[in-house]
Every structure is written in C-alpha cells, then in structure tokens.
Amino acid sequence: xxxxxxxxxxxxxxxxxxxxxxxxxxxxxxxxxxxxxxxxxxxxxxxxxxxxxxxxxxxxxxxxxxxxxxxxxxxxxxxxxxxxxx
Numbered sequence: 001x002x003x004x005x006x007x008x009x010x011x012x013x014x015x016x017x018x019x020x021x022x023x024x025x026x027x028x029x030x031x032x033x034x035x036x037x038x039x040x041x042x043x044x045x046x047x048x049x050x051x052x053x054x055x056x057x058x059x060x061x062x063x064x065x066x067x068x069x070x071x072x073x074x075x076x077x078x079x080x081x082x083x084x085x086x
Contacts, residue, residue, distance in 0.1 A: 002053045006032070010042050011056045015061065 003011075013031055021027035028039045046052040047067055053060045065066070 003049070003055055007042070007046060007049075007052065008055060008066070010046065011052060012038060013039075015056060015059045049050050 009032060013027055017024050017027035017031075019029070025036050028034065028036050032039060043063055044067065047064045049060075
C-alpha cells in the first residue's frame with residue numbers, strides 16, 4: 001500500500017506542527033481539515049505501515065513508542081496498583 005498525499009500530510013504535520021501553530025488541534029484543523037480524533041485514528045493506522053516508516057522513520061518511531069507506552073500504561077498496572085490494600 002503506497003502512502004496517499006493525506007498520509008504524507010499527516011506525518012509532515014506530526015514532524016513540524018509546533019513550528020507554525022499555537023496548538024496541535026489548530027494545526028490539524030487548518031492543514032488537514034479534519035478533527036483531531038480523525039487525525040489520531042489515521043496515525044494509529046500509519047504507525048504499522050512500512051511505507052510510513054520509509055517516508056519518515058524518526059516520526060513513525062516516535063509515534064510507535066508513544067502508542068506502545070500508552071498501551072502498556074493502560075494494561076500493565078504500575079507499582080501503586082500492585083501494592084494497593086484490599
């Protein structure tokens with residue numbers, strides 16, 4: 001599956017939104033014309049794509065790391081949860 005123009009725009013926005021916009025939500029709405037929820041759903045799809053990794057390996061690696069950290073935090077209880085009295 002080749003990357004679409006929209007996919008490339010999404011990855012470009014993740015790389016450089018902070019240079020031009022006050023907030024990320026503003027950048028998403030202005031440059032992509034969609035809601036942040038739609039943008040993040042597209043990113044979750046892109047992080048598993050070899051084409052996306054070839055296009056921008058640093059951004060995709062950062063997004064993968066962030067996704068895996070959030071999943072781990074959600075499904076693996078931290079030390080406070082393990083030592084909670086019952």
